[in-house]
Amino acid sequence: MIFYQSNKTQNFIFFLAMVGLEKSFDFVLFLLFMSHVVCFVGLTVYLGLRVDVFNRNRGSEKSAMDGYKKQKMVGASLIKFIRGKEGTTQMKLEEEMGVKIILPSSRNKDHISIEGGSVDCVTKASKRIATIIDEVVRSPSLDYSHFVSLPLAIHPELVDKLVNFQNSILGIHSIAxxxxxxxxxxxxxxxxxxxxxxxxxxxxxxxxxxxxxxxxPPKAKSKSSTLLDLGIEKSIFIKPSTFHLTVVMLKLWNKDRVNAACDVLKSIFPSVMDALDNKPVFIRLKGLDCMRGPLDKTRVLYAPVEEIGDEGRLLRACRILDFIITDAFVKAGLVLEKDAKQSLKLHVTVMNARHRKRRKNNKKKMETFDAREIHKQFGNEDWGEYLIQEAHLSQRFVFDQNGYYRCCGSIPFPGEQRA
Structure with missing residues (x-):
């Protein structure tokens, strides 16, 4: 009897255990299901956030070390302004923005890298650098890099005359x-x-x-020393192989802006041809004159440009040409407002005191030269008549094999010869 009761008790206990185990198994399955649901929801939210971050901060990427990294095109000529004197500007930016700015080691590179702990600080640093660039571009600190020119050095007879002019002033034969x-x-x-x-x-x-x-008798002063006293030396003469008419000066500090300028120049070709009436443009260069100020304190000595004929077509065409090019470049953001307001003065620069090379023993360059004797001798010089063959997007300080400024783009002018 006792055995029977204990056996029933054992069976009841076993039954309860089986029921509990089944419920426990269901509970485990429920937990597994819920964990999958939570993981799926979490993954969806995470991916949604990542997509949102990518859309808001395109161009930024997760750094291999920590935080975020962004590359910014600056322009090789502007790197020194971001670095600052002895690196002060760069260090100040890094400290205030909480970022690390990596500048290119090569002068030919025009990208910088900005690394930071968050997208926000990298973005703020990038905007701050853009502000610095804008301030520099609007100041005289950044020199003009390009200009639209009308080349004249393509005429060998003009080049020969200018070489002889320079030799006669410098007294090369008399020195020998x-x-x-x-x-x-x-x-x-x-x-x-x-x-x-x-x-x-x-x-x-x-x-x-x-x-x-x-x-x-005391030795007479040599001609070279006399010229130096007048502020005249070879470095202030414009190279004959670069002679040109200037239409507008430009500051194009990276490849994107150069390409944009080329596109603008090509896009206005039909308008330029209409302005010229599809006829060739001939000019005469005669005399020498001083650009503002007295002759004994000359900064720029130039040859004035005269139109051949009495119809006034050259002046009208050049004014329209200047307006078309300048207006198009202003709309493209490639010309500063102060440069756009300047009136066009067609001239060929012969001597420019700004080009003077600084001597080791001189702390400061002479800003002017005495051009009175030069003007007396060449003030009525007839340099000849020449055809304008093209408008040229020229890069300053860089030259092609022919000695003229490097061509970044050009449009042809009517090339018919006069009867």
């Missing part, structure tokens, strides 16, 4: 003759001397045959 005269003077003023050695005392007796008694 001065050297020959000096050599002749040294030869005629040499003194004959007899050297006689005493064999016993090994002393040398000097016997002077004849020493003419003459008085030498």
């Amino acid at each position: 003759s001065d050297k020959q005269d000096d050599q002749a003077n040294r030869a005629t003023t040499s003194v004959a001397v007899d050297l006689k050695a005493n064999s016993e005392t090994n002393q040398v007796n000097v016997g002077i045959k004849s020493i003419p008694i003459v008085s030498y």
Whole structure:
């Protein structure tokens, strides 16, 4: 009896255990299901956030180390302004923005990298750098990099005349003759001397045959030193191989802006042809004049441009050309407002004091030169008549094989010859 009761008790306990196990198994399945649901929801939310971050911060990427990294095109000529004197500007930006700015080691690179702990600080640093660039571009600190020119150096006869002009001013031939005269003077003023050695005392007796008694006048000042006193030297002459007319000056500090300028120039080609009436443009260069100020304190000496004919087509065409190019470049953001307001003055620069090379012994360059004698001699010089063949997007300080400024883009002018 006792055995029977214990057996029933065991069966009941086993039954309860089986029921509990089944419920536990269902509970485990429920937990597994819920965990999958939570993971799916979490993954969806995470991916949604990542997509949103990517859309709001395109161009930023997760850094391999920590935070975010963004590359920004700046332009090689602007890197030094972001670095600052002895790196002060860069260090200040890094400290204030909580980022690390990596500047390119090569002068040919025009990208910088900005790394930070968050997208927000990287974005703020990028905007701050953009502000610095805008301030620099609007200031005289950044020189013009390009300009639209009308090349004249393509005419060999003009180049020859300008070379002769420079040689005559610098006195290259007279300097050579001065050297020959000096050599002749040294030869005629040499003194004959007899050297006689005493064999016993090994002393040398000097016997002077004849020493003419003459008085030498003080040596006249050389032409080169006189030119320097006037502030005239070779470096301020414009190279004949780069002679041109300037239409508008540009600051294009990266490849994107250069490409944009090329596109603008090509896009206005039909308008330029209409402005020129599809006829060739001929000019005459005559005389020399000073750009503002007196001749004895000249900064820029230039050859004025005259129109051939009385119809006024050149002046009208050039004004329209200037307006079309300048207006198009202003709309593209490639010309500063102050440059757009300047009126076009067609001229060919012959000498520019700004190009003067600084000498080691001079702390400051001379800003002017005395052009009175040059003007007296060449003030009415007829340099000739020439055809304008193209408008040229020229890069300053860089030259092609022909010696002219590097061509970034060009549009042709009507090339018919006069009857």
